[in-house]
Amino acid sequence: GAVVSQHPSRVICKSGTSVKIECRSLDFQATTMFWYRQFPKQSLMLMATSNEGSKATYEQGVEKDKFLINHASLTLSTLTVTSAHPEDSSFYICSARGQGETQYFGPGTRLLVL
């Protein structure tokens, strides 16, 4: 089956620093990748859609200068949280879609900003 990995699985950083999260599709090419955020005991909220070789499309209310997305290849997308603050602490989950309609989700990255 389709496998999506994320790295790191958890990260703790100081307020004001930047954190990069990688999302990789391991056994298929993902023309589109998605980034979601999930707060404790809440649902997933789509942050942005990432297409290989083009700029990401951000959802309303998501700051594109704060959450930098790069989709450099058909198997890799990165999310960089710039100048992180405690309110950015969350569970960040990526998903990848290949040829079909199914989105395959990564294991998630738990970010804690102190």
Place this chain on the structure above:
Amino acid sequence: ELKVEQNPLFLSMQEGKNYTIYCNYSTTSDRLYWYRQDPGKSLESLFVLLSNGAVKQEGRLMASLDTKARLSTLHITAAVHDLSATYFCAVGYSGGGADGLTFGKGTHLIIQP
């Protein structure tokens, strides 16, 4: 704005019983997904429903889609403890250059022996 409502949000049931989770959505869509999430984990894809009247079954779970009513159901038959998890429905949409999923709030399911 696309809205997805699930109910119930919390469900405690006994093993061996049947129950249904409902997912209503507000605008036209032809892609409906069901996912399972265990505590602290990511999402596991259960079903993808792409057409009106679609019905899919896997083990004790069965999902259906009625696009005219904008309703999907996830039916659990003879529940077992291992099915305890949070279940999300999500609706696909396209527009404005974005192409993502809008999730319901999830149904936290506890199955007791």
